[in-house]
Amino acid sequence: MAEENKVKLLGFWNSPYVRRVELALKLKGIPYEYVEEDLKNKSSLLLKYNPVYKKVPVLVHNGKPLAESHVILEYIDETWKNGPPLLPQDPYKRAQIRFWASFVHQQLFETMPLVFKSDGEAQEKALKEVFEKLSVLEEGIKNIFPGGIQIIEHENVGLLDIVMISVFGPYKVYEEVLGLKLIDPEKTPLLFSWLTALLEIPVVKDSLPPHEKLVGFLKFIRQDALNSTSA
């Protein structure tokens, strides 16, 4: 591809942060070269492009690197204005999207690992917290989807949808590994219909890691964590 608009993405197959960026690039129709990183043996390229965090994703545009998925998503939106916008125009609506994206990331995504890595009382406590926060999210997004959700078109997928999918897109995998319902259509009907509508969109569905591979990975993580706490 032309040097002037070369995009490279350094990533890892199971990173939700990387999935966010990939989905954004695909939604906008931006061609890119993907480089899978071995996180146990980080490449000199990764260390050069992200010396501060040494993590993926890293987007390299015309040789200039950017790290941190939220930062990258806003950069993509501001740089490629031809594709569908990831944020609305109105500043107040933008603030609402950023607020809830931050909520999903900080309040939900960061609590989920404990649910997988614990059992008994500790897991019950972690789950309770997750369910409480899902309720808050259910309530909160009523303002963003005032008419409910039936169908979401490809061009209307935005930053909040991307963050939500990166965290809860594989919710059926989580439910299988944990043996319980996480996104219950009766308890959180709006979240359920939101995810269902998003997963109907081919590019969104394709952005999820392979079901069986993720099941295997999470089961391993869970077993490993439980073994080390009981040892």
Place this chain on the structure above:
Amino acid sequence: MEEVKLLGAWPSPYCYRVIWALRLKCVKYEYVEEDLSNKSDLLLQYNPVHKKIPVLVHRGKPIAETNVILEYIEEVWPHNPLLPDHPYDKALARFWTKFEEDKSPTFFAFFHGVGEEQEEATKEAKKLLKIIEEHGLGEKKFFGGNKIGLTDLAFGWLSGWLEVMEEAVGVKLLEANSFPHLKAWTKTFKEVPVIKENLPDPDEMLPYFKSLREKFIASATS
């Protein structure tokens, strides 16, 4: 009634960031001091999710979370911009703002921790300051380049609050010979007129931080 209202609590650096942004853009606002031990109905109504300050209320609509508020202010009042024009430079500014947010638990542990925990936190905090000095600030006058920007506001607490915290803890973190550029920046930052006129009084902050520190020590050793 002012079109813009800010719910805050002294001496929260998060609130000051919003105050600085509003004042740098000459936006008039009404300030409401919250008692965090007795949160007002207004705060609970405007920020039911987190119940925290700062909250900006513009034309009756509330916005919470400091970084969300600052991006909103930048978009609604674009004069005297606090973010660079070019998307890449804007992204770098946001990266460092995010870095500050991500790493704040380490600095909190420096202030909050006792004994070994505090020593560990001090070591970690110095490593972070090194990263900020070398990769974030470099030899620039401000984080944003030649003029003050949102990233400078994010690190503003290093300028107005850290010295008082260091005195309360009895440990120096930001030493001039280890972090010459960052130390110089703290002075440059404080000399910006809007900042100079809107900093909490160190003489008032010291007893406040000392008393907080005593509480942390008491709960750690009880």
